[in-house]
């Protein structure tokens with residue numbers, strides 16, 4: 001009897017002590033002390049994952065480790081974790097603080113990571129490194145598979161909540177500091193998507209399928225021995241959606257954007273350093289290329305620019321990248337040196353014209369929620385006189401009157417009428433404004449007059465009025481019969497109907 005009584009008392013004591021310990025941090029503290037003692041008993045090995053590799057390029061594995069560690073549940077139990085607002089409204093992302101240490105377990109082995117941040121006195125830049133500590137007795141058994149696990153887990157996290165970034169090149173640091181990261185980034189928050197861009201529906205379909213086939217053609221490019229990159233030229237008058245379309249492309253592909261401001265690049269080697277520091281799955285963007293080339297700038301030479309456009313350097317870091325250039329007009333560039341826009345340097349040309357009735361309807365739907373309205377026929381009639389305006393101007397008129405769709409449409413009609421009087425007082429060739437008639441009878445939209453034999457031009461028939469579009473299509477029909485040929489995936493637009501002769 002006495003024995004059972006004793007047993008009962010001991011059991012009661014054990015349960016109440018355990019209960020007491022659970023209610024306090026004691027059990028947590030005891031565990032930590034236990035780990036501390038165990039770590040001292042076993043020989044540990046430290047491995048470093050620096051942010052930049054020996055060529056001062058981003059160490060991809062650093063980014064993977066950062067994504068992986070910030071997704072660990074142990075980061076929630078760790079002191080000093082940063083709470084950062086995430087992409088979703090009221091979303092919170094947990095981020096490691098400087099010099100914060102967290103534990104992880106893998107295949108029964110316990111490892112620890114420390115987020116080392118050292119301030120470089122001379123440049124005031126930060127040198128970031130993750131320090132991994134693993135017991136010697138576990139290292140051989142787990143290291144390789146642990147690294148694979150980190151890659152898989154971080155890819156999974158990245159694809160689930162990829163927050164696109166817009167990188168901009170910072171003003172140049174003094175030569176000796178130039179190798180430090182030259183890009184500053186912000187979250188890409190441009191609202192445009194390919195759906196919201198007013199664009200000829202066939203053209204939009206072609207561009208989307210071109211982007212889709214690019215995403216799936218890694219093996220194809222590597223089998224061809226070509227760098228897996230593709231370059232686009234978006235050109236057209238101001239306010240026609242070129243910059244918005246770049247943001248839409250990035251979101252469609254889930255790629256970051258690296259926008260290079262050439263005025264901040266001091267010379268060709270600086271341009272190369274910038275390129276070396278871009279990462280895969282990104283759009284490298286140079287806006288207003290025509291303005292830069294015609295500005296006779298002394299910083300980046302034309303050769304340096306052409307090498308950059310050819311992706312010569314991309315061969316070492318060009319995989320899975322798109323290069324996008326914008327211009328308001330190709331004509332001046334064609335006069336300076338037509339090889340600047342040759343295929344291989346620019347694979348696809350996309351012309352962004354001024355509004356036509358179809359793009360007007362897209363904008364009316366986007367800005368006013370109108371699919372139809374009694375004033376639409378009047379708008380269509382004015383477009384047929386050749387009057388037009390840029391989508392930027394048109395969306396501005398609609399947005400400033402979005403409270404009253406009728407008033408908004410009336411302001412568009414008035415503006416078109418005024419434009420019709422002012423903008424097209426001299427009706428250029430073929431009696432249709434904004435069109436150009438060539439010696440061989442080909443009529444093309446104003447700015448795409450430089451369509452050359454080899455250019456693969458998606459011409460948006462935005463600025464043509466309907467009859468002229470029919471003329472062009474008739475002409476293209478003739479052209480297509482003469483020059484149509486089977487097209488393969490990599491040159492899918494070389495035999496396209498947009499070829500001019």
Ligand SMILES: Nc1ncnc2c1ncn2[C@@H]1O[C@H](COP(=O)(O)OP(=O)(O)OP(=O)(O)O)[C@@H](O)[C@H]1O
Nearest residue numbers: 196197198237238239240241242243244391392395
């Ligand atoms: N095709 C379009 N579809 C929808 N919105 C457009 C279109 N074109 C322009 N806009 C609107 O007009 C504004 C200016 O567009 P954007 O900056 O893309 O023009 P852009 O062609 O880059 O002009 P610029 O040549 O002056 O740089 C944006 O707010 C955009 O929403």
Ligand SMILES: [Mg+2]
Nearest residue numbers: 242243244287
């Ligand atoms: Mg722009």
